[in-house]
Amino acid sequence: EVITLNEKKLLTGSKTEKIIEVIKAWKKIGFRHFDQIAIGHADPRYQILTKLTLAIKITSFNHTIGKTWPIPSRHHTDEYVRLVNEDMNKKRPIPAFQYSPLKDNLIDTALAGSHKIITLTPGGAKNLLADDFCRRWPINNYVELAIKLINKGYIVVISGAKSDEWILPYFSGLNIVNMVGKTDLNQLLYLFSKSDFVVTHDSGPMHLAGMTKCHLIAIFGPTNPYEKIPRRKNVYFFWNHKQYSCCPCYDGKSYAKCSDNICMKEISADDILTKISSINEESADRS
Template sequence: MKRIETYKHIAIIQTAFLGDVALSLYLTQKIRNIHPNSEITFVTTPSGSPLVACSTAVDNVITYDKRGLQTGLRGIKFISSLLKDKKVDCIISPHKSLRSTLLTFITKPEFSVSFYRSALSVVYSKRIKYFEHQHEIERNISLMNAFSDYTVSDIPTVELEFDEDDISYIDYKLYGTGIREDEKIVLVAPGSIWKTKRWGELYYARLCNLLKDLKCKVILIGSKDDWELCSGISVNSGAFNWAGETSIPKTLVLMKKSSLTITNDSSPTHFAGLVGCPVITIFGPTSPKFGFAPRGEKSKVIELHNLKCKPCTIHGSHTCPIKTHDCMIHINPKTVFEQALELLNL
């Protein structure tokens, strides 16, 4: 095996969901810590690019619009040409898709590594075993076992840097909302692209009311697509609806100023982890054993354990396979509230 220090320019490919991108930043930080003189390029999606740009470990971000302008083989060849122009000599791909494998194959770096379970994994110079019940952060970092100068060590803290404009935006918005610096802010992110992973709107509203009774300032966050959902919760609870009003970097800044984030099994779980914000994650059809639980001492997982139908999927779906959605409707708002009390020290 070669040392990672052999390679001057390393590219990381991760074009999956936002949560996957967030969890790949620990691998990126590990590479930077071990090989501080390397140049690191990160290939990701249009939605993932602003997140990756916050990482001080990344030198270059290549935005790969795989479902838009750069779809198909032509898109793969275009991104490959960018990597070749940068003289990338090593590719590390935590993403297991065929598209990522083809991108690696066409780029032809001196060395490449991914998982045995990756599509057409024989393309890679080195393959690493994928442990299904290992945490995703550790799975990604396990790709470093392809290099002789890697030794197992603690999970690194991801170093992030934010634009002053993003910091000022959040400060001004909090001030304009009447939220003081000494008040506890609780963020609630109720959205998910998979409908079965969403806890009920009225349940979230009830939870927000309980939190407001403690004099917490509750802010609903999410993308523009979550605005209608958050609006319904806001109407029934009086929580502030900021859905669609904060970019990912701004959301991270807001999380740094918050006392707690409450969310479904979705990307805000991992955003909170990046900045050290305590988090409660509600798991319905999925399970933390797949490797996507929140990390850190100040995190809680809430799920039901007595359902034969759970977990039914690794990602979630748009409808419950047995039409009951028992995994979510039987999680009581008071249960979540009690866990919140512990993390808020109230």
């Protein structure tokens, strides 16, 4: 049973809007009996949504209900399992995620041709409460990579949510396929599944791309990729943590104050291009 709420109103709306959203949740789940409630968000405000529920057991990443923040260096998928089952000694396989996105004529038409398709997702890395610019690969690096890929004959797609339209002026005049703000989640999965490569940084789209079979190249700096990178084949990441004593600087809740994310800036477009070329060469050798 999926219950949706307006998170924008819940977290940043007026006092009245916040109360209305909480009441909506209470109407759906209030006074219902559950074997267990697992609150997968570390922000303690989410606990309010379950205040009127009756449960044998309640677990949360927030320490006030007996849990801690996700333990550093553990993969976050393991930490979510820990919320539901504390006995981590019993190894359980992670179920494969199955999705069946409908074919999309807009995407199929835009990507028609025999050239390799590379999707870049330069935005994201923010939510209603924070804009974590420090984990975004610089937009100029994405533009430089796009130009180099176009010159090599690739179809270059840029994707993102409506809120990512700020990136568009940077790609003005380039022969790219613009999908920013034009896809819902299902269409975005379909776009990634049609792409030979997806290049992005630590963000929501990275996890979505991880659900498909594309070659995923992820760029990390402030966060630890061993906690977050999708667990499947054909996933690659760049992380210059050995060069900087401040990496990683994320404690599971917030980032260190940083005005110059050099750990991201120093990963160049040529680094990514070289990786893409080597993957293509390896694939050609195998075939």
